[in-house]
Amino acid sequence: IPLVPSLGAIQFSAPSGTRYIFEGDQVSFTAAGQNVVWSSSVAQDNLNGQTGNTVNGRFNTLGQRTIVARTDNGRGGFTSRSITINVLSALARQ
Numbered sequence: 702i703p704l705v706p707s708l709g710a711i712q713f714s715a716p717s718g719t720r721y722i723f724e725g726d727q728v729s730f731t732a733a734g735q736n737v738v739w740s741s742s743v744a745q746d747n748l749n750g751q752t753g754n755t756v757n758g759r760f761n762t763l764g765q766r767t768i769v770a771r772t773d774n775g776r777g778g779f780t781s782r783s784i785t786i787n788v789l790s791a792l793a794r795q
Contacts, residue, residue, distance in 0.1 A: 720784070724761055724791045731755045732782065734772030742767040760788045 722728055730739065732754055739756050741748040743766040748758055760766075766788070771781040 721787050721789055722760060723789050723794050724763060725759060727757055727759050728786070729755060729757050730768055730770065730784075732770035732772060734770075734780070735775070736773040738771045740769045740771070760786075763788050763790055 734754075737752060737754055739748045739751045741758075743762060743764070745762050746758055746760060746766060746768075748756060748768065764787070765785060767783050767785050769781055769783040771779050774780050
């Protein structure tokens with residue numbers, strides 16, 4: 702069962718239970734709020750523009766990236782939170 706550390710209103714879970722994951726691992730991100738829009742600093746992650754309170758991603762490129770959830774604050778503006786993760790080579794799993 703993966704651990705779910707919390708970062709503000711965004712939760713991060715991964716098979717490793719840390720902010721380090723291995724290439725090919727599936728990761729779930731959850732944000733509370735309305736009209737959540739997701740983005741990643743790495744375009745190949747295919748998270749940019751996804752919507753909904755939960756998104757799932759499979760990360761196939763190595764390196765550090767920042768995942769951002771932007772939510773409607775109910776007053777005509779928005780709030781955002783981010784988390785930085787590192788994707789390690791699957792060969793490092795051994």
